[in-house]
Amino acid sequence: MGRVVVVGAGVIGLSCAVRLLEAGHRVDVLARDLPRETTSAVAAAIWYPYRAWPEERVLGWAQETYAVFASLAEDAASGVVMREGTEVVARTGEGGRPRPWWADAVPGLRETLDVPPGYDGGWSFTTPIVEMPIYLDWLAGRVLAAGGSITRLNLHGLPRTGDGGPDAVVDCSGIGAKFLAADATVHPVQGQVVLVEQVGLERWWLDGTAESGPTYVVPRSRDIVVGGTDIEGEWSRTPSPEVATAILRRALRLAPELTGAEVLGHRVGLRPARPEVRLERAGDVVHCYGHGGAGVTLSWGCAREVVELLG
Numbered sequence: 001m002g003r004v005v006v007v008g009a010g011v012i013g014l015s016c017a018v019r020l021l022e023a024g025h026r027v028d029v030l031a032r033d034l035p036r037e038t039t040s041a042v043a044a045a046i047w048y049p050y051r052a053w054p055e056e057r058v059l060g061w062a063q064e065t066y067a068v069f070a071s072l073a074e075d076a077a078s079g080v081v082m083r084e085g086t087e088v089v090a091r092t093g094e095g096g097r098p099r100p101w102w103a104d105a106v107p108g109l110r111e112t113l114d115v116p117p118g119y120d121g122g123w124s125f126t127t128p129i130v131e132m133p134i135y136l137d138w139l140a141g142r143v144l145a146a147g148g149s150i151t152r153l154n155l156h157g158l159p160r161t162g163d164g165g166p167d168a169v170v171d172c173s174g175i176g177a178k179f180l181a182a183d184a185t186v187h188p189v190q191g192q193v194v195l196v197e198q199v200g201l202e203r204w205w206l207d208g209t210a211e212s213g214p215t216y217v218v219p220r221s222r223d224i225v226v227g228g229t230d231i232e233g234e235w236s237r238t239p240s241p242e243v244a245t246a247i248l249r250r251a252l253r254l255a256p257e258l259t260g261a262e263v264l265g266h267r268v269g270l271r272p273a274r275p276e277v278r279l280e281r282a283g284d285v286v287h288c289y290g291h292g293g294a295g296v297t298l299s300w301g302c303a304r305e306v307v308e309l310l311g
Contacts (some may be wrong), residue, residue, distance in 0.1 A: 002025060002026070002166070002168060002203040003025070003026040003027075003028070003166045003167050004020050004025045004026065004028075004166055004167065004168045004169070004170060004310065005027075005029075005030055005159050005165075005168075005169050005170070005178065006020070006027060006028070006029045006030070006165040006169075006170045006172055007029075007030055007031065007155065007158060007159070007169065007170065007171050007172060007173050007176075008029075008035055008037050008038075008171070008172035008173045008174055008176065008289075009029050009031035009033065009035045009038060009140075009150055009203075010031075010033075010035070010038035010039060010137070010172065010174055010295065011023065011038075011040040011043075011132075011135075011139070011295050011296050011299050012174070012288060012289070012291060012295050012298075012299055012302060012303070013029055013031065013039075013170075013172035013173075014029070014035060014136065014139040014140060014142075014143060015139065015299040015302070015303040016170050016172055016302070016303045016307075017029050017113070017143045017148055018061075018139065018142050018143060018146070018194065018303065019300075019304060019306065019307045020306070020310070021143065021146035021147065022146070022150050022169070023307050023310075023311065025093065025308050025310070026147070026148075027143070027146075027148040027149075028148065028149045028151065028283060029143060029146075029148060029150040029151065029160070030151055030153045030155060031091060031150070031151075031152065031153065032152065032153055032154045032155065032176070033152075034150070034180065034301070035135060035136040035137070035139070035150070036136055036137075036168060037141050038136075038174070039074040039174060039175070039269040039270055039271065039272070039295075040132060040136060040295060040296070041132050041136060041269075042132075042191070042193065042267045042268065042269030043130075043132055043257045043295070043296055044216055044218040044225040044227055044228070045085055045129065045130035045131070045132045045135070045218075045296045046085075046127060046128075046130075046192060046204055046206070046216065046218050047065070047066055047069060047127045047128040047129075047130075047296065047297050048087075048127065048206070048294070048297060049062045049102045049105075049294050049297050049298070050091025050208075050214070050292065050293035050294050050297070051189065051230075051271065051273060051293040051294065052277055052290075052291050052292040052294035052297070052298060053100075053275065053276045053277065053292075054276055054277075055101055057277065057279075058102075058298060059101070059104065059105055060278065061105070061277075061297075061298040061300075061302050061305070062102060062105045062294070062297050062298055062301065063105035063297050063301070064125075064300055064301035064304065065073060065296075065297055065298055065299055065300040065301045066106065066128065068107055068256050068300040069082075069128035069300075070080055070082060070128065072128075073128065075137060077134075077266055078134070078135060078138050079130060079131035079132070079133075079134030079135040079138060080128055080129070080130050081128070081129050081131075081133060081202070082126050082127070082128055082129075083095070083126065083127065083128075083129045083148045083202070083219070083303050084125070084126045084127075084203060084204075084258030085124070085125075085127065085203045085204030085205055085206065086112060086115060086122045086123065086124045086203065086204075086205060086206070086256065087100075087122050087123045087124075087129030087204065087205075087206040087207070087208065088115045088116065088117075088119040088121075088122040088206070088207050089119060089120055089121060089122055089123075089209060090119060090120060090211075093290070094191075097111065097120075097121060097123075099123075100123060100163060100306070102202070105268040106125045106127065107125075107126075108125055108126060108223075109124075109125040110123070110124055111125055111270070112124040112125060116254055118253060118301055119137055119207075127204075129204065129218060129219075129220065130222045130296055131221060132296075139202070140228045145173075147275055149285040155180060156178060158171055158180050158181065158285060161172060161283075161284040161285075162284075167284065168284045168285070168286065168310055169284060169285045169286070170285075170286045170288060170310075171285055171286065171287045171288060171289060171305055172289060173289055174272040174289055174290050174291075174295075175188055175270050175271075175290040177272065177278075177287070177290070178186065181287060181289070183274070183278070183289075183290075185275055185290075186272060186273070186274050186289070186290060187232065187233055187273050187274075188229075188233065188235050188270035188271065188272070188273065189230055189231065189232055189233075189234075189270070189271040189273045189292065189293070190231040190234035190235075190236065190268060190269075190270055190271075191213075191227060191229055191230065191231075191268065191269050191270075191271055191293070192227065192228060192229045192239055192240065192243050192244065192247065192266070192267070192268045193225050193226060193227040193228050193247070193266070193267050193268075193269075194225075194226045194227070194247055194248055194263060194265075194266055195223045195224070195225060195226075195264040195265040195266070195267065196223065196224050196226055196248075196258060196261040196262060196263055196264060197224070197261050197262040197264060198219060198220070198222055198223050198224055199224070199257055199258065199261050200257070201217070201219040201224055201255060201257055201258075202219060203219070204215045204217060204218045204219060205251075205254035205255055206254075207250075207253075207254060210250065212229055213227075213228055213229040213230035213231070214227065214230060215227070215228070215247070215250040215251055215253075215254060216228060216251075217251050217254050217255045217258065224261070224265055225245055226248060226251045226258070226259070227247060227249070228247065229243060230293075232273075234270075235270065236268070237268045237269075237270065237290065238266065239266035239268050239307035244263075244266055248263075264293070271292050271293045272289055272290060272291060272292065272295075273290065274289070274290030274292070275290075276290065277289075277290045277292075277298070277302070278290045279289055279302055279305055279306070279309075280309070281309040281310075284308050286306050286310060288302055288306050
């Protein structure tokens with residue numbers, strides 16, 4: 001087994017590093033941003049295939065990742081829990097609702113009419129909720145415990161292999177792939193969230209029908225992540241107070257329990273969007289980026305495929 005450099009310390013990079021170490025490679029993670037500084041750290045991190053294509057490949061990666069998270073939920077230290085909730089749909093008049101294209105990845109998906117006023121129905125299921133500050137620390141700990149390293153380094157290009165360099169490079173640079181991989185198709189999709197106090201909410205809620213962006217309420221152990229926005233091409237990481245107010249107003253339709261909840265903070269992340277996830281080998285480089293809003297959801301499935309491509 002050889003020495004592999006993984007570029008990027010978000011959820012994709014760390015997951016790939018763990019699987020590569022388990023396969024016997026020597027692994028060094030290099031990244032401009034350390035795990036808690038990445039877009040992954042901003043994510044509400046509910047398992048849900050969002051803004052990632054092509055559907056047939058995404059479904060396989062998502063299904064495998066769901067199974068891994070269901071197992072990790074047995075370890076409280078991982079920050080992963082299995083939590084039931086509902087994706088609502090708007091009133092559509094007559095006719096049934098088509099099953100979601102990702103339905104085969106979710107055990108126990110069922111149609112429900114138990115939804116807030118103004119909605120026609122929805123889909124209820126149990127899904128992994130990943131508390132990212134805890135989970136990223138846990139992942140990084142696995143990398144270090146297995147003999148890998150994580151180093152802050154502002155790269156101006158992907159490392160060269162051979163002549164004293166690594167035997168292979170795994171490019172998990174997310175939005176940075178626009179520059180490091182010279183991929184003009186990579187672009188940001190800005191997402192803003194509000195963190196509010198945990199008011200005893202147990203269920204998650206999701207409404208993806210609004211033109212202004214997805215609305216979601218994702219309870220964690222000590223807070224609740226409320227989102228969000230979906231702004232193509234926006235590079236700013238500065239939260240907007242006006243947007244935050246609108247997010248909270250939309251969220252109250254889903255979870256009136258949030259009325260009066262204390263706001264704990266605001267976060268903005270840049271989803272690394274692309275027409276399709278790029279997961280392929282090019283010489284001694286394996287590219288693994290462009291996961292849109294589904295990095296957590298696809299992480300373990302993609303990591304397994306990265307190992308296979310290097311194997």
